[in-house]
Amino acid sequence: MVHATNTGTLGAEPDFDPRLPQRRRKALIVRTLFFLATVFGLLVLMILMIDVVAKGFSWLDWGFVSNFPSRHPEEAGIKSAIVGSLWMMGLTALFAVPVSVGAAVYLTEYARHGWFYNLIQLNISNLAGVPSVLYGILGLGLFVRFMALERSILAGALTMTLLIMPILIISAQEALKAVPQGIRESAYALGATRSQVIWSHLLPMATPGIMTGIILSLSRAVGETAPLIMIGALTFIAFLPETVMDPFTVLPIQIFNWTSRPQAEFQEIAAAAIVVLMIFLFLMNLSAISLRNHFERNRPY
Numbered sequence: 001m002v003h004a005t006n007t008g009t010l011g012a013e014p015d016f017d018p019r020l021p022q023r024r025r026k027a028l029i030v031r032t033l034f035f036l037a038t039v040f041g042l043l044v045l046m047i048l049m050i051d052v053v054a055k056g057f058s059w060l061d062w063g064f065v066s067n068f069p070s071r072h073p074e075e076a077g078i079k080s081a082i083v084g085s086l087w088m089m090g091l092t093a094l095f096a097v098p099v100s101v102g103a104a105v106y107l108t109e110y111a112r113h114g115w116f117y118n119l120i121q122l123n124i125s126n127l128a129g130v131p132s133v134l135y136g137i138l139g140l141g142l143f144v145r146f147m148a149l150e151r152s153i154l155a156g157a158l159t160m161t162l163l164i165m166p167i168l169i170i171s172a173q174e175a176l177k178a179v180p181q182g183i184r185e186s187a188y189a190l191g192a193t194r195s196q197v198i199w200s201h202l203l204p205m206a207t208p209g210i211m212t213g214i215i216l217s218l219s220r221a222v223g224e225t226a227p228l229i230m231i232g233a234l235t236f237i238a239f240l241p242e243t244v245m246d247p248f249t250v251l252p253i254q255i256f257n258w259t260s261r262p263q264a265e266f267q268e269i270a271a272a273a274i275v276v277l278m279i280f281l282f283l284m285n286l287s288a289i290s291l292r293n294h295f296e297r298n299r300p301y
Helices: 020-059 062-066 079-110 115-127 132-146 153-177 181-189 194-222 226-230 251-259 264-297
Strands: none
Touching (some): 062 079, 062 264, 079 115, 079 153, 079 194, 079 251, 079 264, 115 153, 132 153, 132 226, 153 226, 194 264, 251 264
8 A cells, every 4th residue: 555645745735743832832931031131131230320320420520520539539530540541542442453453364364274373263262261360460470570661551551452452353353254255256356466455355344343343342441450450550640641651540440449448428439430431431332333334334345
C-alpha cells in the first residue's frame, strides 16, 4: 500500500508542528522578562536622577558655576573642575582619535592576516575590557614617574588616551568593514590607488560609525575617576590651568571629594555637580551626534 504524503509537494500545506504553541509561549515569556528588565532599569535610573536633581537643584546658580571650590559650602563652585574637564576631553580627543583611526585603517586595509594580526586583534579586544584603574596604574608608572610629567593635564590626557583607544579602534574597524567591498573594487578598477580609495571613499562612508565610537569613548572618559586619582589629580584646586603641565581637577574628582565629606551641605552641592556633569555629557553627546548626522547626510554615497 502506498501512503500519500505532502512532504516536498509544491504548493502543499506544511505538516502541523505540535510544539509550535509551546515555543510561542516560551517566546512570550522571554520577551516579557526582557521588557520587565528594561523597565526596571529605566525606573531605577529615573529614581536616581530625580533624587539627585531634587537634592542639588537649589544650589544651581551662576555662582556655583563661576566660583572656585571652597571649604565653605555656600561659597563652593566648580569653575576649575569644568575648565579641567574641557582641557582633559580636548587633549584626549586630540591624541586618541587620529592614532586610533589610523590604527584601524592599517589593520583593516593594509595588514596581512596571519598569526601576528590575530595576536594584535586579540590584545585590542582584551584591552577594551581592562578595568580603568589598571590604566591609572600604567599612567602613574609611565607618564608621571618615567616620563616625569608629574600630576599634569598632559599626564591625565595621555592616560585617558590609553583608556579609550581600544574602543575607538574596534568601532572604527567595524565602520570600515561595513563599507561594501564593491566600493573598493570599483575604485581599484578605475585606477585609484589604495590611499585614494581610503581618503575619498572609505573614510567618508565610515565617518558616521567612527563618530559613534568617539561619542561612546569620550562619554566614558569624561566620567572616569579611578585613573585620574591614581595619577594624582588634585581634589582641591583654586586656580585655572594655563598650560598642559599645570595641575588640574575634573568634575568626577570634585564630586568624589564632596561626597566623602560628612556635612549635608557638601552632599547637596555634590548632587548639583552631578547635574552639571549630566548636562555636560548631554551637550557633548548632542554635538557629536549632530556631527555624525551631518557626515551621514553629506557622504558621497
